[in-house]
Amino acid sequence: MSTINCNQCELEFNSETEYYSHYITAHKSSSPSIKKILILGGGFGGITVLREIEKKFRKEPIEITIISDDNYFLFTPMLPQVSSGLLHPSSISTPIRYFCKKSQFLQASIDSIDLEQQLVTIQRPFDNKVRTLEYDYLILALGGKTNFFNNHNLEKYSFSMKSIEDAISIRNHVILMLEQAAQTGNYKLQNTLLTFVVIGAGFAGVETISEINQFVKRSISKSYPSINPKNINMILISSKDRILPEINEKLSKISLKFLEKDGIKILKNTRADDADEEHVILNNGKKLSCATIIWTGGITMNKVISELKCEHGTNGKVLVDDMLRMKNRKNVFVLGDCALIKNSSQDSFYPSTAQHAIKEGKLIVENLTRIFNHKKKLKKFSFHSLGIMAIIGNKVGIATLAGHNISGISAWMIWRIYYLSKVPTFDKKLKVLIDWITDGILTRDVTLVGMIKMKKIHTIHINENIPSIKEQLISNL
Ligand SMILES: Cc1cc2nc3c(=O)[nH]c(=O)nc-3n(C[C@H](O)[C@H](O)[C@H](O)COP(=O)(O)OP(=O)(O)OC[C@H]3O[C@@H](n4cnc5c(N)ncnc54)[C@H](O)[C@@H]3O)c2cc1C
The missing domain is CATH 3.50.50.100 (FAD/NAD(P)-binding domain)
Structure with a gap:
């Protein structure tokens, strides 16, 4: 019979349950005072929250985990340029781990969310293993699907x-x-x-x-x-x-x-x-x-969002209050394409754009800071977009900026400068820039790369890392 060694004190155990019990009593790292923040989704909303938390929560006793089914953040405004071979796919995809300094990233799909028990069930893509994670604060940024x-x-x-x-x-x-x-x-x-x-x-x-x-x-x-x-x-x-x-x-x-x-x-x-x-x-x-x-x-909600026991609005989006909290759930914040946010000043709803998701993410972290500092009043969301723009041809763009219409090469240049500045890391900015420059000089590549093969790995046993063991135990109870 195989035994399990505790990698912290070298003791040996006959079963996983014995080991987990030992781990919880002997080495449990977090206490009730350590708050667990779970961020679901590694798109514009989730990554903004992650980056802001990393910046602002230096000393707070928190455990941050971000979960997404892809291991990268995708810069969607440049996606059409990948479909035309102008940009390389990796130029607009940034590994989520690049943003994780004190937080942990888990590549997994979210299966379900239990708002009552404050638990999220996830499944890993490489071995389909299901785990349950608990949270004190939940950030829902799962976007939508076509x-x-x-x-x-x-x-x-x-x-x-x-x-x-x-x-x-x-x-x-x-x-x-x-x-x-x-x-x-x-x-x-x-x-x-x-x-x-x-x-x-x-x-x-x-x-x-x-x-x-x-x-x-x-x-x-x-x-x-x-x-x-x-x-x-x-x-x-x-x-x-x-x-x-x-x-x-x-x-x-x-x-x-x-x-x-x-x-x-x-x-x-x-x-x-x-x-x-x-x-x-x-x-x-x-x-x-x-x-x-x-x-x-257009977009609609994926199953995890549409099955949530909460108030839903247009297309199944989650209705939130002015502070971006799910109605009647003060510890659940929702943002981005899966949130329905009322714009009280115009009696309408805010549109689903990356611009809005970023602003919403910043407000949520501001509100989390207030909660951790025991401030009673949270900030309300309000955002007036300065403009909107698109590339619609070879060196042709259109833009409305501060109420002015711009079109042609100037709008195209503004688009490129603005969106390049928004690509999240220096490495990827450089890659995008190189792709753009080389495209101006070289022939557009028509290499047919073909289908991407997926290799299933059954034989490798993945050793559970320490922070996840508590969650394993919770799911086994
Ligand atoms: C082609 C295209 C061009 C666009 N251009 C612009 C533009 O120029 N300007 C602009 O402002 N907006 C643009 N948008 C809209 C913008 O991309 C979205 O508004 C923005 O991405 C919303 O952010 P989000 O975080 O809510 O969702 P997303 O960015 O979609 O992120 C959702 C994340 O959740 C993950 N996820 C979803 N379901 C699960 C699950 N079950 N388990 C685990 N992970 C899951 C996804 O993998 C993803 O990482 C464009 C969109 C597209 C498709």
Whole structure:
């Protein structure tokens, strides 16, 4: 029978339970005065909270754990540039561990949250092991997932644009279409292969189609001389009578003109109702032949959020009070795309953007500081966005800054400078900058990297580290 050695005092135990009991009584590191803060989600919201806590909570007796299913923070505003091969995937992905100085990171998916017992159940991706963690304060920043509005065909036949895998898949798929188109003399087939449809004309949709448009056109001129550029069809579908509903009417019209000048066809007041392998079926009955469909039609909540026993609002988001606490749960803060935050000054709700998630994260840490300093009054959330911007073509951007509309190369430059400054570490800033500079000089790379293989490792026994043992015991009780 194998025994377990305590790595702190060298004693030997016959079972895990014996060992855990010994550990808790002999070496328990935390006491009730040590507060446990759990941060769920390593996106804009979660990482902002983590970084602010690391900065502000130097001496407080706290244990901070951040849990996310990916081991990196993804800088989504630059995601469309990965789908076009302008940026390398790793340039916009920063390991969460880089931000952890006194906190610990666990790569795991959140299975469920028990608000009554203050427990979170997580599952590790490499061995599916389930653990339960307790918390004193919970920070919920799990974002959202792509909303296909229960349309299974659209979900099956479309790419989404939410994760790094999505962006890599789109780039590979676009290259594959170009390879196939270069080898066919059949005009109809080539037309289908070279028709790229993006559904959803918000920021993500517009930036994605503009990136793919540039990628395809540049690649054809350098690497696929047999393809006639006239056969390329870039189609953007908007359910509204305009594009970019997030910006004012005037700038929306300017953006539309820029896109059309670049050869992108925009179908307004049109909905995609269905799809199959080679078509998008529109609400007006028309069938578009295409081999690429990208869906950017909005977000909904993942199961963990939608199953929470709390008040939910639009799309299942968690309704919070002005201090960003879950209603009737003073120790649970919610932020980012999974939070529904009322903007009392405008009688509306704050939009789901990275900008807002960052501001919300900062407020939450400010409020945690107040709680730890026994201050009664917490700060209310209020934020007036200074502007909004997007890249919509080759050296073309649009922006509204402090109420002014800007478009063209100046907006493009402002976008690049602003977002580069927001990339979280110096290493990644440098990588992004190098990618941008080399793209200006070199041919866009059309190497088809192919599928990424996952290797299952069954044989390695992962030794549980000390801080997690308490949590193991709690889950075993
Ligand atoms: C293509 C694209 C472009 C965008 N461009 C802009 C822009 O230019 N400007 C802007 O302000 N906003 C932009 N946004 C919106 C912005 O990305 C979101 O508003 C922001 O990411 C929200 O932050 P969050 O922390 O709430 O969620 P996210 O950043 O989505 O983070 C959620 C985190 O939770 C993790 N997670 C989710 N479920 C689980 C689970 N069950 N278990 C474990 N971990 C889980 C995820 O892996 C992720 O790390 C863009 C979004 C996209 C998709």
